[in-house]
Structures are given as structure tokens and as C-alpha cells.
Amino acid sequence: MNFKTILVHLDHSLRSPARAAMAARWARAHESHLVGLLPSGLYDGIIPAGAIATGMTDYIAESSDYLRRRAEAVAREFRTDIARSGPLSYEVRMVDDVAADAVVRYGRASDLVVLGQSDASNRGDTTTRGLAEDVLMEVGRPVLVVPSAGVFEGRPRTIVAAWDGSRESAVALRSALPALRQAARVTLISLRHPHDEDNTQRLLLSDMIQFLLRHGVQARAESEVTEIDIADALLSRLSDLGADLLVMGGYGHSRLRERVLGGVTRQILEQMTVPVLIAH
Structure with missing residues (x-):
């Protein structure tokens, strides 16, 4: 498996250029085609206060025109940044669909979907709130979530993979192989609480190390017992190891349009300090 097509969600937020830049770096590293997906926001129904002058006779037409011009400005910035950073196979897709639906649909024609962490600072824009969680449960592709703060060049x-022997963590590990092959250091980390069942047999750590080795990835394994929350312990180990990427499974299920994620997954997505490659 390779990341031959990478899709990045573009919007008008302050973090969109940083997210796009990371997607472009990954696309160059993996010789991928990059798709910048840019939902206009028309069907999300979010028009910033004061964007449309009062007294307009055709508010819907004026709103549509405003959103189109805003999307075109984002697209121009994306193209300019790509041209400035060097040659790359890429395209921009501007669509009027609901953001989550558009990312899911176009994401299924990609190998990797790049999204931003929900950013509480964009309180006036609800189109991307919970977007990563929604997309993760539906897209059927690994999702790379970029933190809402920090610089990641x-x-x-140095990659850490959370491993608990589950289907979700196996899917995530398999999905991350292209990135793992390019890493200098890969660590599989398994965590449990003192009163949890000893899952040594389920983990098959030595087998997983051999699996990775056959795919050209040299990795080491850690199995630890911790008294604190699993998510907190994992975030602490990321800091200790100087990791610049976390690979993990996304736990949960979807029913109708409600998303229910496991506590560890949700906490990591809320408190992440490095990009997270997550798969379900």
C-alpha cells in the first residue's frame, strides 16, 4: 500500500494553510497526487455576521456569491503556496456539498484524508466542528488529523503506534505502513491499568514486530502498566520519546448520524500535541 492520492480539507480557517502545507509535504514524500477539497459552505448554512449588507433584495444569491468568492480566495492561496514550495501533482475541487458529506465521498477515492483538529477558537464556524470524528467513522480510509496549534515541519x-491487539489498531497499523517505512524510529506502545486483564497473549508483540520488519519497518515494543488514564499515559510517552506522529485505531460506532467514540480516542483528538494518523 502507498499513499498515491492524498486529500486535504481546505477552508477559510487560520489553520487551513498549515494543514495544506503538511498535506503537500506528505504528498511529495510519498510521490502522491494531492487533492485540495474545498466545500464552499453553501449547504452548511453558515454566513458570517455582517458578510452581507443589510437591505439586499436577494439574500440567497448574495450569500451564494459571497461564499463562492471566499472559496476562490482560499483556492488561490492554496495554489500559490503549492507553486512556491515546488513541483507537485495536485488539483483543487470546489464543491457546494455539506463539508462532512463531501470529505467522506471524495475521501473514499483517496488513500489518506488530511483534516484539522476541531478548533474552539473558530466559534462562529460550526462547519468543521467534529469533522474529523464524523469523517473517520464513515470514510473507510485512514485520516491524518493536524493539531490546531503547533508547527510540524x-x-x-519518530512515530509511536498505540497497539492493543484490536481490529482497529491493526487497521491503523496497516494503513500507516507508508509513513512507518520512512521513519527513523518506530515504537509500538501497549498500555493497561493494574487491574485490567493481562493481555500479553492477545498483543502478540513479537509477531507484530516481525510483521513490520517484513514490510521494511524496524520497530521496538513497549508494554506498560499505568495508574493514570490511558490517554494521558499515551500523551506522556509521546512527549518522552519526542514523537512527531501518533498512529492509533479509532474506536466507536455510528448510528444514523450520531457519532460515538471511545474515551481514549476522543481524549486524544481533543488534547493531541502531534499529528495523529487514525483509522477505524
Whole structure:
């Protein structure tokens, strides 16, 4: 498996250029085609206060025109940044669909979907709130979530993979192989609480190390017992190891349009300090 097509969600938020830049770096590193997906916001129904002058006779037409011009400005910035950073196979797709639906539909024609962490600072814009969670449960592709703060240059060199022997963590590990092959250091981390059942047999750590080795990935494994929350312990180990990417499974299920994620997944997505490659 390779990341031959990478899709990045573009919007008018302050973090969109940083997200796009990371997607472009990954696309160059993996010789991928990059798709910048840009929902206009027309069907999300979000028009910033004061964007349309009062007294307009055709508010719907004026709103549509405003959103189109805003999307075109984002697209121009994306193209300019790509041209400035060097040659790359890419395209921009401007669509009027609901953001989550558009990312899911176009994401299924991609190998990796790049999204931003929900940013509480964009309180006036609800189109991307919970977008990563919604997309993760439906797209059927790995999702790379970029934190709402911080600078992340270059390709990830130190990668931590959360491993608990589950289907979701196996899917995530398999999905991350292209990135793992390019890393200098890969660590599989398994965590449990003192009163949890000893899952050594389920983890098959030595087998997983051999699996990765056959795919060209040299990795080491850690199995630890912790008294604190699993998510907090994982975030602490990321800091200790100087990791610049976390790979993990996304736990939960979807029913109708309600999203229910496991506590560890949700906490990591809320408190992440490095990009997270997550799969379900």
C-alpha cells in the first residue's frame, strides 16, 4: 500500500494553510497526487455576521456569491503556496456539498484524508466542528488529523503506534505502513491499568514486530502498566520519546448520524500535541 492520492480539507480557517502545507509535504514524500477539497459552505448554512449588507433584495444569491468568492480566495492561496514550495501533482475541487458529506465521498477515492483538529477558537464556524470524528467513522480510509496549534515541519521521523491487539489498531497499523517505512524510529506502545486483564497473549508483540520488519519497518515494543488514564499515559510517552506522529485505531460506532467514540480516542483528538494518523 502507498499513499498515491492524498486529500486535504481546505477552508477559510487560520489553520487551513498549515494543514495544506503538511498535506503537500506528505504528498511529495510519498510521490502522491494531492487533492485540495474545498466545500464552499453553501449547504452548511453558515454566513458570517455582517458578510452581507443589510437591505439586499436577494439574500440567497448574495450569500451564494459571497461564499463562492471566499472559496476562490482560499483556492488561490492554496495554489500559490503549492507553486512556491515546488513541483507537485495536485488539483483543487470546489464543491457546494455539506463539508462532512463531501470529505467522506471524495475521501473514499483517496488513500489518506488530511483534516484539522476541531478548533474552539473558530466559534462562529460550526462547519468543521467534529469533522474529523464524523469523517473517520464513515470514510473507510485512514485520516491524518493536524493539531490546531503547533508547527510540524518535514516528514515524521519518530512515530509511536498505540497497539492493543484490536481490529482497529491493526487497521491503523496497516494503513500507516507508508509513513512507518520512512521513519527513523518506530515504537509500538501497549498500555493497561493494574487491574485490567493481562493481555500479553492477545498483543502478540513479537509477531507484530516481525510483521513490520517484513514490510521494511524496524520497530521496538513497549508494554506498560499505568495508574493514570490511558490517554494521558499515551500523551506522556509521546512527549518522552519526542514523537512527531501518533498512529492509533479509532474506536466507536455510528448510528444514523450520531457519532460515538471511545474515551481514549476522543481524549486524544481533543488534547493531541502531534499529528495523529487514525483509522477505524
